[in-house]
Amino acid sequence: MKGKQMRITAMLAATTAVFACGLLAVPAQATEGYFMPGYSAPQKALAGTGIANPEDAMTLALNPAGLVSVSEELEVGVSLFSPWRKYTATGPGFVAPGGMTSGTVESRNNYFLVPGVAYSHPIDANSSWGIAMYGNGGMNTDYPAAANASCPSGYSGVFCGGKTGVNLNQMFISAGYAFKFGSLSLGVAPTFVLQMFSANGLGLFGMYGLSSDPANLSDNGISYSYGGGIKAGAIWSVTPNLRLAVSGSTPMWMTKFSKYKGLFAGGGAFDIPATVTAGVAFDATPDVTLMVDYKHIFYGGVESVSNPMTNPDFFGSDDGPGFGWHDVDVISAGVAWKLTTEFTLRAGYAHNNNPIDADDVTINIMAPGVVTDHFSAGFSHKLTEHSTIDFAALYVPEHSVSGIEVTPFGANPNRTISLSMSQMDFTIGYRYQF
Numbered sequence: 001m002k003g004k005q006m007r008i009t010a011m012l013a014a015t016t017a018v019f020a021c022g023l024l025a026v027p028a029q030a031t032e033g034y035f036m037p038g039y040s041a042p043q044k045a046l047a048g049t050g051i052a053n054p055e056d057a058m059t060l061a062l063n064p065a066g067l068v069s070v071s072e073e074l075e076v077g078v079s080l081f082s083p084w085r086k087y088t089a090t091g092p093g094f095v096a097p098g099g100m101t102s103g104t105v106e107s108r109n110n111y112f113l114v115p116g117v118a119y120s121h122p123i124d125a126n127s128s129w130g131i132a133m134y135g136n137g138g139m140n141t142d143y144p145a146a147a148n149a150s151c152p153s154g155y156s157g158v159f160c161g162g163k164t165g166v167n168l169n170q171m172f173i174s175a176g177y178a179f180k181f182g183s184l185s186l187g188v189a190p191t192f193v194l195q196m197f198s199a200n201g202l203g204l205f206g207m208y209g210l211s212s213d214p215a216n217l218s219d220n221g222i223s224y225s226y227g228g229g230i231k232a233g234a235i236w237s238v239t240p241n242l243r244l245a246v247s248g249s250t251p252m253w254m255t256k257f258s259k260y261k262g263l264f265a266g267g268g269a270f271d272i273p274a275t276v277t278a279g280v281a282f283d284a285t286p287d288v289t290l291m292v293d294y295k296h297i298f299y300g301g302v303e304s305v306s307n308p309m310t311n312p313d314f315f316g317s318d319d320g321p322g323f324g325w326h327d328v329d330v331i332s333a334g335v336a337w338k339l340t341t342e343f344t345l346r347a348g349y350a351h352n353n354n355p356i357d358a359d360d361v362t363i364n365i366m367a368p369g370v371v372t373d374h375f376s377a378g379f380s381h382k383l384t385e386h387s388t389i390d391f392a393a394l395y396v397p398e399h400s401v402s403g404i405e406v407t408p409f410g411a412n413p414n415r416t417i418s419l420s421m422s423q424m425d426f427t428i429g430y431r432y433q434f
Contacts, residue, residue: 031396031423033299033328033355033369034137034168035275037376038062039116040077041390041429045378046334047348049291052235052245053281053336056390056431057118060132060176063233063247063277064187067128067178070120077390077429079114084398084422085141087365093405093415095362096158099149105158107165108142116429127179136172136193136272139367141165143201157201158365159407161218164201166366170194170272174231183237188230193252193272195225199260199366205315206262210408212316213262220259225270227254241283248276251301262316264304273298273305287338295330299355309363309406321408323367324360328352332374342382346392350374358403361417368419370401378427390429398422 031037037048040058050059054066057075085107089095097103116134123129142165143158151160158164176189199218206214233247252272261268279293300306307322314320334348351373356364364370378392398420405415 031350031371031374031394032137032295032330032352033297033325034139034367035297036114036135036137037332037350037374037394039132039134040075040118041378041392041427042346042380044079044394044425044427045346045348045376045390045392046291046336047332047350047374047376047394048295048330049279049293049332049334049348049350050281051233051247051277051279051293052243053289053291054235055336057120057130058116058132058134060118060120060130060174060189061134061172063235063245064174064176064189064231065178065185065233065235065245065247067120067130067176067187068122068126068180068185069235070128070130072122072434073120073431074434075118075429075431077116077427079116079425079427081112081114082110082424083140084110085368086420087368088418088420089405089415090418091415093412094150094407094409095365095405095415095417096143096146096148096156098151101149105143105146108144109140112140126181127177129175129177131173131175133171133173136170138168138170139369140167141366141368143365155204159201159204161201161203164366166199167197169196176231185235186232187234188232190228191231191249191252192228193226193254195254195257195270195272196222197225197257197260197270198222199263202263205408208409210315211262212267212314212320215262216259216268217262217315223257223259223268225254225257227252227271229253229272243281245279245281246277248274250274251298264316265307265320265322266303266318267316270304271302273302289336291334291336293330293332295332297328297330299325300327309360309408315408321363323364324357325355325369326353326357328355344380346376346378346380348374348376350376354399354401356401356419358401359406361401361403361419362406364419365417368421370419371396371399371421371423373397373399386433388431388433390427390431392425392427394423394425394427396423396425
């Protein structure tokens, strides 16, 4: 009894600490639009691959069915995420540096900590439950109030509103249950989500009558949104060496950002899009597992994200302008190699299409989710019978998208805007198997 009490106390302490840190963390642009490619070091080392090959308690975030394949385990991890965001304006136009001047403007704040914690607990040989808390992703930009020759007297910044940028945090809490009968495992995880959002530097659009609610368009500090949905999944062991899996998530239906109902279409609506993933895992040898996953993210189902910038309605109206994002398809592959009983190597690669078209590059200065390729590697080292340390490194090379300047004031074919981003991510985790 004493050991179990200590175990529960440790779990609650770690969960509370990581959750508190998560609320303070500022996750920047993730690599699949604004979704993370995995939520633990083992998952990120595989570039997010592995819904058919559960290895740790955080499998709950990828595929709840994997819980029934994981031992009792407490997992805590943190990622150092470093995105580099910039845009280049060429030719005469409105966006900073503006006027006849061309130049490059870089976003500040390039280092962020993103925590996660998970716990899995077998009920019996055929069922298990678990809980996980993790940052799903987000977006962040922070451009200085750069001089802009196109602004009215006394104004500066990207859109003449001073310091410019957005910050979106998403914290997920999933509680899951999984069971298996024969070769089939099924799992479900009701999920609660907290979002925090702020935006700066867009006030001029309100001054010129382009918002349905100019007082709730920009520079209003942090606004909170709450909601949730359901994650579910299945794993079928076709043979002892071959597993097929599918997992998915409903949209996360969220309350509206009341302080930004003059910015987002639908009066501040910002639901989190649904996803569906299919995967296969094959044990090529007793020590080598090969994995391939395909994921589809339904960004097009969220109007505040998918509506084009050119929509003629006001910001914040039901059919107002958005970021113009399309659905994203992700194909990923990974390999895990058990060198010894104590040491496992992993590597992965993922590719996704870019959600942003040339017509919408200008508004996406605020959210330049344009990267497409992801290379990863990592390892796990079993320190003791009960303790394992995990590490992953993820590299995302620079990718750019260009288009003409398009603002709420109209299109300007004389100026080209080019968005660019590259990323690095280093994740370390600790697992205690009871």
